[in-house]
Amino acid sequence: MAPKFFKLNTGQEIPAVGLGTWQSAPGEVAAAVTTAIKHGYRLIDAAYCYGNEDEVGQGLKAAFDAGYCKREDLFVMTKLWNTYATRVETGLDKSLKSLGLDYLDLYLVHWPVGMNPNGNDDRFPKLPDGERDITWDHDHVATWKAMEALVPTGKTKAVGVCNYSVPYLEQLLKQATIVPAINQIENSPALPQQEVVDFCRQKGIHVVAYSPLGSTGGPLMESEEVKKVAQRKGVSPSTVLLSYHVARGATVLAKSVTESRIKANLEIADLDAEDMQILNDYSAALAKAGKLQRFVYPPFRINFGFPDKLEGKSMPNGYQP
Numbered sequence: 001m002a003p004k005f006f007k008l009n010t011g012q013e014i015p016a017v018g019l020g021t022w023q024s025a026p027g028e029v030a031a032a033v034t035t036a037i038k039h040g041y042r043l044i045d046a047a048y049c050y051g052n053e054d055e056v057g058q059g060l061k062a063a064f065d066a067g068y069c070k071r072e073d074l075f076v077m078t079k080l081w082n083t084y085a086t087r088v089e090t091g092l093d094k095s096l097k098s099l100g101l102d103y104l105d106l107y108l109v110h111w112p113v114g115m116n117p118n119g120n121d122d123r124f125p126k127l128p129d130g131e132r133d134i135t136w137d138h139d140h141v142a143t144w145k146a147m148e149a150l151v152p153t154g155k156t157k158a159v160g161v162c163n164y165s166v167p168y169l170e171q172l173l174k175q176a177t178i179v180p181a182i183n184q185i186e187n188s189p190a191l192p193q194q195e196v197v198d199f200c201r202q203k204g205i206h207v208v209a210y211s212p213l214g215s216t217g218g219p220l221m222e223s224e225e226v227k228k229v230a231q232r233k234g235v236s237p238s239t240v241l242l243s244y245h246v247a248r249g250a251t252v253l254a255k256s257v258t259e260s261r262i263k264a265n266l267e268i269a270d271l272d273a274e275d276m277q278i279l280n281d282y283s284a285a286l287a288k289a290g291k292l293q294r295f296v297y298p299p300f301r302i303n304f305g306f307p308d309k310l311e312g313k314s315m316p317n318g319y320q321p
Contacts (some may be wrong), residue, residue: 002016002246002269003016003246004016006206006249008158008181008182009181009204009206010157010158012075012157013075014043014075014106014206014251015042015043016251016252017043017251017252017265017266018041018043018044018045018252018253018254019032019036019041019044019045019253019254019255020045020210020254021033021044021047022255024050024052024255026052026055029052029055029056029059030058030059030062031059031257032059033058033059033060033062033063034059034062034063035259037063037074038068039263039266040266041266042069042074042075043074043075043077043251043253044060044074044075044076044077045077045078045184045208046077046078046095047078047079048080048084048094048123049081049110049124051123053095053098054098056098057098057099057100058100060074061100071101075106076104077104077160078095078108079107079162080107080147081110081115082115082300083116083125084117085140086117086142086143086146087117088146088147089150089153092104092150092156095107096155102155103156105156105157105158106158106159106181107147107150107158108160108161109140109159109160109164111162111163111298112140112143112163112164112168113134113138113298113300114134114138114140115132115133115135115300116134116135132300140171141171141172144161144172144180147159147178148177151178159180160182160184160205161180162183162185163185164180164183164196165196166196166199169183169199169203169205179203179204179205181206182208182251183200183208184207184209185207185208185210186209186294186295186296187209187210187211187245187250188209188211188241188244189220189241189282189283190283191292191294192283192292194283197248197250201249206250206251207248207249208251208252209252211296212254213238213241214241214295218237218238218241221241222237223237225281225282229275229278229279232274233269233271233275235269236264238264238265239268239269240269240271242265243269243270243271244271244276247270247275248276254266
């Protein structure tokens, strides 16, 4: 049977499925959070840069007031944004205030990138030419040391990272006192990131997957291999794509503001070895054809492989991570 929780290196239990709040439209986030908790979700994922922590907080309060669950039974995590990379506790305090919480279960470094804390926008400062206002001398390890200092304050039970490749993790771990509890990464059969997953497993870092359906619109649901597994199991392609991560030993974030989808996303199928072989063969075929696809490329410069060699990457449609 597919697990419902995983044990972190902190001793905490993190649910196998959580509600993601990225790109949820204003006016819909609060109800989605409350509805998710009502139907059994116990993991809520947020981020300062999403610009909706206030609404997430409203949804949490409504769920608590309705008696759907107690605070201590809910796992809430949010993320330090790049403009606060040198003001870590300030970033945490702002998020706690918006969420209406006294503490987080997990606080994450959103990207190993720094942006001008005194720029022309609190979240997305830009230069006159429209490029992101990056602090090129940013030291992500120094940010991590500041994250470690948060744990004794009681404002967060644990700390972790997002979007870290193996070289970034290796650089961090050389100086870390606390091993990150999780690494939240884009993950799907079209981007298995096996080297990152394997490295995290070796180091006791739990993987949390976002964009499990590929991207907005769920392009991977049209894959013949995914449909084949769905037919084998008598479930939907989206259920297969969510279950893929739990079968790999990872937590998966499902995003929706529709009650029926929120409920359905909590249903995880128990994929067997043959199911996983079909999906792994699909990933291998994509890799061989050079068609593995990263859907989430930030509009700031970052090299996903080497922390000392930044390179330009652009994302269409005005993406803001």
